[in-house]
Amino acid sequence: MSRDFVPFALERMMSVWENQVDYNLSESGVVPVTTEELVQDPNLIEDLLTTGLNYPQSNGTLELRENIAALYPGATPDNIIVTTGAAQANFTTLWTLMEPDDEIVVMLPNYMQIWGIAKNFGLKLKTFALTEELNWAADVEELDRSVTDRTKLIAVCNPNNPSGHIMTPEEMDAVVSAADRAGAWLMADEVYAGAERVVEEPTPSFWGRYDKVLAMGSMSKAYGLPGLRLGWVVAPPTTAEQIWARQDYVTIGNTMLANILAAHALSPEVRPRLLARTRDYIQRGYKNFERWAQRHDGLFSWVPPQAAAIVFVRYHVEASSTELCERLIHEHSTYVVPGDHFGLDGHMRISFGHPEDYLLEGLDRVAAVIESAR
Numbered sequence: 594m595s596r597d598f599v600p601f602a603l604e605r606m607m608s609v610w611e612n613q614v615d616y617n618l619s620e621s622g623v624v625p626v627t628t629e630e631l632v633q634d635p636n637l638i639e640d641l642l643t644t645g646l647n648y649p650q651s652n653g654t655l656e657l658r659e660n661i662a663a664l665y666p667g668a669t670p671d672n673i674i675v676t677t678g679a680a681q682a683n684f685t686t687l688w689t690l691m692e693p694d695d696e697i698v699v700m701l702p703n704y705m706q707i708w709g710i711a712k713n714f715g716l717k718l719k720t721f722a723l724t725e726e727l728n729w730a731a732d733v734e735e736l737d738r739s740v741t742d743r744t745k746l747i748a749v750c751n752p753n754n755p756s757g758h759i760m761t762p763e764e765m766d767a768v769v770s771a772a773d774r775a776g777a778w779l780m781a782d783e784v785y786a787g788a789e790r791v792v793e794e795p796t797p798s799f800w801g802r803y804d805k806v807l808a809m810g811s812m813s814k815a816y817g818l819p820g821l822r823l824g825w826v827v828a829p830p831t832t833a834e835q836i837w838a839r840q841d842y843v844t845i846g847n848t849m850l851a852n853i854l855a856a857h858a859l860s861p862e863v864r865p866r867l868l869a870r871t872r873d874y875i876q877r878g879y880k881n882f883e884r885w886a887q888r889h890d891g892l893f894s895w896v897p898p899q900a901a902a903i904v905f906v907r908y909h910v911e912a913s914s915t916e917l918c919e920r921l922i923h924e925h926s927t928y929v930v931p932g933d934h935f936g937l938d939g940h941m942r943i944s945f946g947h948p949e950d951y952l953l954e955g956l957d958r959v960a961a962v963i964e965s966a967r
Contacts, residue, residue, distance in 0.1 A: 757898020902946025
């Protein structure tokens with residue numbers, strides 16, 4: 594039976610405008626790493642120049658899967674499927690595990706890909722909230738009400754996009770307990786792990802806390818390499834094989850160069866340097882945002898993000914977030930992401946992972962739109 598297709602509003606708006614505006618404050622990562630920054634070893638440069646541009650193994654080269662597995666206690670290369678970004682990991686995983694009318698429980702606010710896939714796959718969609726009044730902590734009581742014996746999968750995002758909240762051990766335990774009670778899969782979007790602002794250690798994974806965990810990762814956010822379009826899913830070996838079988842029908846695999854560069858980036862010698870670079874951008878960028886916001890007292894309120902180069906602000910005017918963001922694009926050639934693209938209107942997600950002059954000029958344009966809407 595046909596059903597109306599639900600477009601992915603956030604990604605469609607970004608694809609249209611992020612390269613058209615003068616000031617793009619929509620990206621949730623930091624300034625991307627250049628090839629020169631990444632590839633500093635002359636031997637690697639020579640290897641790249643002589644690499645044949647053939648097909649790599651479609652689930653990822655062994656070296657890359659070994660480097661990814663090393664990030665997850667107890668994982669081996671057989672647990673890893675390398676994908677075209679975490680977006681493809683999410684899609685093929687849901688395709689593998691879910692059937693029409695299966696029940697899925699999704700955290701909100703959230704990156705809305707899984708929410709939209711659930712709508713388009715005909716799943717029974719339920720949600721539970723991160724609560725702004727609790728500094729974006731999970732509403733555990735709502736989670737427990739939402740998860741039933743019919744729930745087949747619970748989807749969370751930790752650290753969270755768009756709030757930057759890092760779940761406490763108690764919150765993580767509550768999610769695992771709810772999944773275990775229902776016998777459900779737990780699907781954890783962990784692409785911002787390593788992009789923390791307030792702690793030095795990467796956010797612990799859900800992997801290893803429960804036997805039905807699927808952990809999603811990516812080179813895009815913590816590593817500053819979105820252009821590689823490389824992500825992964827960590828899954829039990831049998832499930833990984835099933836996801837790989839679906840991948841054969843879509844992207845088949847990543848490019849040879851993406852496999853080589855990602856393996857290099859995740860090596861023990863290079864990974865700490867990339868994470869330090871990202872955290873430096875995040876810490877300096879947030880200080881710049883905070884100083885700017887203090888000069889515009891009354892325009893916004895917000896919970897300081899614990900991770901990621903984004904702040905999810907509540908603006909204090911009566912207008913829809915999409916309306917304000919469209920005005921910002923057309924009147925000021927500046928783009929931030931409307932809150933309703935995360936399931937929560939009355940907010941904007943603003944990126945601060947930019948050089949200071951660029952960030953402050955873009956923020957001044959955001960302020961101009963909000964002031965004019967008062």
